[in-house]
Amino acid sequence: MSSETSPQRPSASETLTPEQAQWVAQVFEACADSIEQAIHGKRRVVELVLASVLAGGHVLLEDVPGTGKTALSRALGQVIQGTSARIQFTPDLLPGDVTGVSVFDQRAGTFEFHAGPIFANVVLADEINRASPKTQSALLEVMEEGQVTVDGHTHEVGTPFIVIATQNPVEQAGTYRLPEAQLDRFAIKTSIGYPDDAAMMRILQGSRAEREEIRPVVTTAMVTQAQQFVRRVHVGPVVADYAVRIVEATRRASEVRLGASVRGTIALVRLASAWAAAHGRHFVTPDDVRDLALVALAHRLVLEPEAEFDGVSAEDVVGRILLDIPVPQENGGA
Known part of the structure; x- marks a missing residue:
């Protein structure tokens, strides 16, 4: 795609036009098609990550090793022609190793800031739950502001x-549970999962160079x-109102100690707005909210200990709420 074909930016008082929505959809589709060269058979996950990017949010991937989390992060940085950084979180990682430090310049007699790996367009925080809470908290400000x-x-x-953060849900030895304030800063929580048989065959038949050489299709300016x-x-x-009723229901659920x-x-x-624009619409429908409620809300819930003991998950709670609250029939563009 060419940046010259992008429509003009709307003013603060304007709503999106159908033409602008179509342009966003073209950007979205081009990025998704290119990333799929590295992540085979996971179109839904790729689209969720891209929707989070368009919404200005961050992603938490909870998955077992070897499912392509690093490849997804690298591919995202390549398709938008942006900078990428990978931070391997370990117990001895310090906050300055993430954000950067000020170093005293003896010649100038002043402190000079040396930027850390967080200064990139796409940052992979690998196994984020292995770092100490102090280091994890170094991400709070930058993820929000x-x-x-x-x-x-x-x-x-x-x-x-x-920020695309990953954590291993199986091996918990030597890990620190992410605090609620940290979880709340991730727009979505999802997982990639293992590829199906057809996707696995394509992975085996392709070379590693082909998977890693992703062609840039847009620029960071176009993404912005x-x-x-x-x-x-x-x-x-x-x-x-539909979105508010869903969130309110998470706070009233008997299994939940702290709702969204x-x-x-x-x-x-x-x-939901990003999902609508990504599909060429300049308005949000109730179905957009319903489609994204699970990945957007479940990780924000804190369950009662009794519910966890009974095997209830946050995903179960949100899923039941979506069944209980009827979807409005009115057109989102009205």
Whole structure:
């Protein structure tokens, strides 16, 4: 795609036009097609990650080793012609190893900031739950505000900026559970899973060089513009009310000690807006909210110990809520 073909940015008071929505859909489709060269047979996961990018959110991948989490992060950085960084989280990793440090320059007599690996467009935080809570907390500011503060000085990380964090759900020895405040900063939580037989055959028949050589299809500037367009997608009162009722139900559920936050509600609506634009629509429908509620809300719930003991999962709770609350029939564009 060419940046010259992108439509003009809407003003703060304008809603997205159908033409602008179609352009976002073209960007989305081109990126998804290119990433699928590295991640075979996982179109749904690829689209969820891209929707999170368009919504300006971050992704938590909880999966066993060897399912392509690193390949997905690398491919995303390649298709948007952005910078990528991989941080291997370990118990001895320090906050400065993530954000950067100030080093004293003896010649100049001043401190010079040396940026850490967090200053990239796509940051893979590999096995994030292996780092200490202090190091994990170094990501709180940058994930929320796109900046880091070191020695009282604030440094912008630039746009687009997305953190793709991974954690192994099987091996828990030597890990630290992610605090609720950290989990709440991830727009979605999902998993890649093992490929099916057909995808596995394509992986075996292709070379590693073919999987790793992903052709750039857009620029970081185009992604940033697409993010701005997503903010102008029309969200009607019926759709907004449906999202609020779902979130409120998570707070009233008997199995839940702490329901989805206000940040979770905002993330759900933004993701639905990105999903709508990614499919060429300038308005959100209730089905967009329903399609994304599970990945956007489940990881934000804190269950009662008795419910966990009985084998109830957060996904079960959200799934039951989606069945209990009827989907509005009104058109989201009304």
